[in-house]
Amino acid sequence: MTDEAEDNVPQNAPQESGLDRRDWIAGLEKGLRIIEAFSDSHPRLTPSTAARRTGITRTAARRYLLTLQHLGYLQSDGTHFWLTPRILRLGWSYFDSAKVPRAVQPFLQRMSIELGGATFFAVLDEDEVIFVARNGTSRVQSQGFVLGARVAANLASAGIALLSCKPPEEVDRWLTGRRFIPYTPHTITQPDELRSIISKARQNGYCILEQQLEQDRRGIAVPVRTRSGEVAGAISISLPIGNESTQQALTRALPVLREAEHALLALL
Amino acid sequence: MTDEAEDNVPQNAPQESGLDRRDWIAGLEKGLRIIEAFSDSHPRLTPSTAARRTGITRTAARRYLLTLQHLGYLQSDGTHFWLTPRILRLGWSYFDSAKVPRAVQPFLQRMSIELGGATFFAVLDEDEVIFVARNGTSRVQSQGFVLGARVAANLASAGIALLSCKPPEEVDRWLTGRRFIPYTPHTITQPDELRSIISKARQNGYCILEQQLEQDRRGIAVPVRTRSGEVAGAISISLPIGNESTQQALTRALPVLREAEHALLALL
DNA sequence: CTATCGGCGTGCGATTATCGCGCTTAATGC
DNA sequence: GCATTAAGCGCGATAATCGCACGCCGATAG
Numbered sequence: 001m002t003d004e005a006e007d008n009v010p011q012n013a014p015q016e017s018g019l020d021r022r023d024w025i026a027g028l029e030k031g032l033r034i035i036e037a038f039s040d041s042h043p044r045l046t047p048s049t050a051a052r053r054t055g056i057t058r059t060a061a062r063r064y065l066l067t068l069q070h071l072g073y074l075q076s077d078g079t080h081f082w083l084t085p086r087i088l089r090l091g092w093s094y095f096d097s098a099k100v101p102r103a104v105q106p107f108l109q110r111m112s113i114e115l116g117g118a119t120f121f122a123v124l125d126e127d128e129v130i131f132v133a134r135n136g137t138s139r140v141q142s143q144g145f146v147l148g149a150r151v152a153a154n155l156a157s158a159g160i161a162l163l164s165c166k167p168p169e170e171v172d173r174w175l176t177g178r179r180f181i182p183y184t185p186h187t188i189t190q191p192d193e194l195r196s197i198i199s200k201a202r203q204n205g206y207c208i209l210e211q212q213l214e215q216d217r218r219g220i221a222v223p224v225r226t227r228s229g230e231v232a233g234a235i236s237i238s239l240p241i242g243n244e245s246t247q248q249a250l251t252r253a254l255p256v257l258r259e260a261e262h263a264l265l266a267l268l
Numbered sequence: 269m270t271d272e273a274e275d276n277v278p279q280n281a282p283q284e285s286g287l288d289r290r291d292w293i294a295g296l297e298k299g300l301r302i303i304e305a306f307s308d309s310h311p312r313l314t315p316s317t318a319a320r321r322t323g324i325t326r327t328a329a330r331r332y333l334l335t336l337q338h339l340g341y342l343q344s345d346g347t348h349f350w351l352t353p354r355i356l357r358l359g360w361s362y363f364d365s366a367k368v369p370r371a372v373q374p375f376l377q378r379m380s381i382e383l384g385g386a387t388f389f390a391v392l393d394e395d396e397v398i399f400v401a402r403n404g405t406s407r408v409q410s411q412g413f414v415l416g417a418r419v420a421a422n423l424a425s426a427g428i429a430l431l432s433c434k435p436p437e438e439v440d441r442w443l444t445g446r447r448f449i450p451y452t453p454h455t456i457t458q459p460d461e462l463r464s465i466i467s468k469a470r471q472n473g474y475c476i477l478e479q480q481l482e483q484d485r486r487g488i489a490v491p492v493r494t495r496s497g498e499v500a501g502a503i504s505i506s507l508p509i510g511n512e513s514t515q516q517a518l519t520r521a522l523p524v525l526r527e528a529e530h531a532l533l534a535l536l
Numbered sequence: 537c538t539a540t541c542g543g544c545g546t547g548c549g550a551t552t553a554t555c556g557c558g559c560t561t562a563a564t565g566c
Numbered sequence: 567g568c569a570t571t572a573a574g575c576g577c578g579a580t581a582a583t584c585g586c587a588c589g590c591c592g593a594t595a596g
Contacts, residue, residue: 025335027295035358043365067293083362085391085398088416090303091359094351097311123353130353146363147414148356
């Protein structure tokens with residue numbers, strides 16, 4: 001009910017990057033913005049809250065909500081609207097059609113068994129890292145680790161590994177003007193520290209991160225490239241720290257990750 | 269490349285169910301249809317294939333594809349378009365905002381530990397059952413069991429359990445004019461048999477299904493209602509058959525499912 | 537070698553679908 | 567009881583979407 005924060009108003013520019021104004025369907029963009037306006041803190045939206053969160057006028061927002069409801073993607077009690085599971089069809093289209101998640105799955109499985117942790121394949125999406133495949137025991141974390149989950153890139157070893165593949169100036173741009181929210185007492189929030197971690201990852205070709213996202217957990221990740229040299233994503237493993245030293249964990253896990261990386265190189 | 273099948277052309281009626289023509293955003297519906305046109309058999313679409321699969325004209329389909337590309341939901345080599353993981357943001361909005369998956373998670377976890385199988389919470393979406401929460405060892409199945417996964421309702425115990433909550437005449441409508449594709453040699457494909465299974469589930473208040481979707485697996489499910497009596501979904505467990513008898517499995521698992529069901533009743 | 541076919545991109549005029557203002561009503565709170 | 571905020575609705579304006587028609591290209595076949 002109480003909406004204090006006048007949230008982000010993206011206001012995507014239509015044609016800036018060389019798209020003909022004629023080829024721009026405004027309605028689609030607005031509709032997707034409406035869908036993404038639902039979140040943990042705003043699970044139910046009214047026309048006016050949706051309007052505020054998306055920068056669309058109230059009247060228009062209402063039309064989009066009604067349309068989505070009619071399509072079955074939203075439910076409504078007349079005033080409030082909320083997402084239905086049908087929205088998952090859209091994500092499902094990706095898992096159904098994308099070859100990468102399927103291709104990496106057996107490798108993740110093998111690694112999980114060999115090293116005894118949860119393994120992931122992740123890609124970068126703007127500021128965040130998305131986990132598109134995973135294997136192994138779904139960890140504690142109130143609701144397990146959902147596929148398609150996303151966290152700020154600096155919190156996951158895979159995120160750092162992927163950032164390290166970008167040119168340093170882009171990394172700098174990424175680091176500036178950003179607030180890093182701590183998830184544990186050990187979370188690094190200083191841009192300078194992050195920069196050095198990223199450049200170390202660039203030199204090493206891997207990244208190891210400890211207790212950034214979760215206590216007593218470390219992650220190790222290596223970027224994966226295709227034959228043509230593009231970065232396809234990163235494979236990572238999450239291990240309990242226990243009383244294993246950083247060095248021990250590295251010598252144990254890194255060769256396995258590397259092996260999977262090279263095997264994937266041939267496939268992607 | 270070769271497109272033999274002129275697929276389904278949904279052609280959703282705009283206002284039939286009492287929606288003002290003014291409140292219908294055609295562009296949004298078409299865009300979502302385009303997204304859902306991507307699938308396992310059609311992972312990459314061109315303007316004309318997309319047009320055929322959605323019933324939109326080629327010119328329009330191209331515009332939608334370009335718009336989605338511009339928004340980052342699609343990638344393209346100039347002619348072909350394919351989905352990027354960013355599309356998962358949409359599904360993520362659901363997991364982020366929906367309270368149900370979060371609420372059931374601890375119960376699924378407890379049940380998994382106690383009974384030693386994979387547990388699920390599922391809802392019905394038209395013909396299919398969607399798994400919106402799960403816990404326990406991700407099973408074999410090439411890519412594990414992704415959250416948001418969907419299968420034809422008759423193949424999963426949760427699907428039958430949910431169908432059994434619908435009035436019989438609706439079930440009959442559901443059964444007619446539908447092709448049931450076998451997944452194992454044991455898959456039931458006769459509408460009459462399915463009808464009796466559903467009505468048995470209605471009498472019992474639970475459903476047990478064996479080897480419908482996968483060999484040597486059985487599923488047991490009970491529907492879950494809210495305090496107001498609506499069906500919120502179904503909880504189910506998937507167990508290896510091994511040499512446990514049907515009766516043994518039932519007496520072992522059903523009380524646990526029932527207990528979780530009653531506990532959830534208070535929450536939903 | 538050339539004809540044919542299917543697909544792609546583009547431009548344009550037509551029209552209709554979308555926009556948002558402004559009004560009324562209802563609910564909440566001080 | 568009045569102030570504030572939000573919802574629904576109707577309407578006129580216009581800008582956004584549509585799809586036809588054209589030209590080009592690549593593949594296949596005769």
